[in-house]
Amino acid sequence: DQQVKQNSPSLSVQEGRISILNCDYTNSMFDYFLWYKKYPAEGPTFLISISSIKDKNEDGRFTVFLNKSAKHLSLHIVPSQPGDSAVYFCAAIWNMDSNYQLIWGAGTKLIIKP
Amino acid sequence: GAGVSQSPSNKVTEKGKDVELRCDPISGHTALYWYRQSLGQGLEFLIYFQGNSAPDKSGLPSDRFSAERTGGSVSTLTIQRTQQEDSAVYLCASSRQGGSHGYTFGSGTRLTVV
Numbered sequence: 001d002q003q004v005k006q007n008s009p010s011l012s013v014q015e016g017r018i019s020i021l022n023c024d025y026t027n028s029m030f031d032y033f034l035w036y037k038k039y040p041a042e043g044p045t046f047l048i049s050i051s052s053i054k055d056k057n058e059d060g061r062f063t064v065f066l067n068k069s070a071k072h073l074s075l076h077i078v079p080s081q082p083g084d085s086a087v088y089f090c091a092a093i094w095n096m097d098s099n100y101q102l103i104w105g106a107g108t109k110l111i112i113k114p
Numbered sequence: 115g116a117g118v119s120q121s122p123s124n125k126v127t128e129k130g131k132d133v134e135l136r137c138d139p140i141s142g143h144t145a146l147y148w149y150r151q152s153l154g155q156g157l158e159f160l161i162y163f164q165g166n167s168a169p170d171k172s173g174l175p176s177d178r179f180s181a182e183r184t185g186g187s188v189s190t191l192t193i194q195r196t197q198q199e200d201s202a203v204y205l206c207a208s209s210r211q212g213g214s215h216g217y218t219f220g221s222g223t224r225l226t227v228v
Contacts, residue, residue: 044149044159089217104207104219 003027004092006105014113019077021108023090026071030103032093035064035075037086038107044089048075077110085112118220120206126226127196135191135223139208143218147209148181148191151222152202160204163189196227 005024013019021035031052036044050057050064050073057064063076077084090105119138127133139146148160159173163183174180178196183189193200203222 087217103221104205104217107217 003030004090004103004105006088006090006108008108009106010109010111012111012113013080015082016079019075019080019084019110019112021075021077021088021090021110023073023075023105024071025073025092027092027094027103028068028071030092030094033064033066033073034091034093035062036089036091038089039086044087047088080110080112082112082114085110118206118208118218120204120220120223122223123221124224124226126228129198129227130195132192132194133196133225135193135204135225137189137191137206137208137220139187139189139206140218141187143208143210144186145209146183146189147207147217148189149205149207150202151205160191193225196225198227201225201227 003026006022007024008022011019011021032049034049035047037047038044048057048059048062048064050066052068055066061077061079064073065076066073073090075088087107087109089107092103094103118140121136125133137146144165146163150158150160160179161174161181162170165186169181178194181189181191189206191204203224205219205222207217207219209217
């Protein structure tokens with residue numbers, strides 16, 4: 001049972017346009033969400049995060065939106081650049097009785113077309 | 115099972131002792147990754163196995179860390195002479211070759227060195 005779902009395995013976007021990556025989750029106890037970016041043959045690197053008490057967090061070209069009622073978050077990249085081509089992972093943090101768990105989505109491969 | 119299995123889920127060890135962490139990837143996944151997640155920090159890449167190729171060990175933080183993957187399936191991450199700074203959640207992930215079908219992460223092993 002996947003608690004964090006990224007339903008699009010891949011996404012292709014024209015350079016300069018907006019990229020929107022989506023993530024759905026099932027557990028309302030998640031209290032923090034993160035997006036990671038991964039290039040081939042490298043480990044994921046942290047991109048941006050959002051606390052469950054917020055609905056938006058912005059950092060330069062990257063904005064993460066959280067809709068708690070829908071259990072949905074999205075990552076917006078605008079404008080998209082060729083270097084943004086990578087696999088993007090959504091992850092959720094769950095603190096339960098001091099047992100810290102990090103639960104990952106399967107990733108979405110973003111391809112930026114020139 | 116259908117997912118990536120890691121054991122143990124929790125491990126408390128005394129400083130200076132050796133520990134072994136196990137990862138059982140999804141059957142048929144040729145790529146296997148080990149990562150470390152320290153609380154409040156980003157995900158740190160440790161080592162990557164792809165099929166029968168020599169593993170990418172570039173992320174291992176010191177020579178106290180080593181990993182093996184037997185028969186292209188189960189992997190063991192060994193930490194010798196553990197230190198307190200080794201305390202973290204150790205995550206394993208697997209994917210089909212190239213990760214084009216997405217990555218599946220295990221639930222991690224929480225290691226606490228006291």
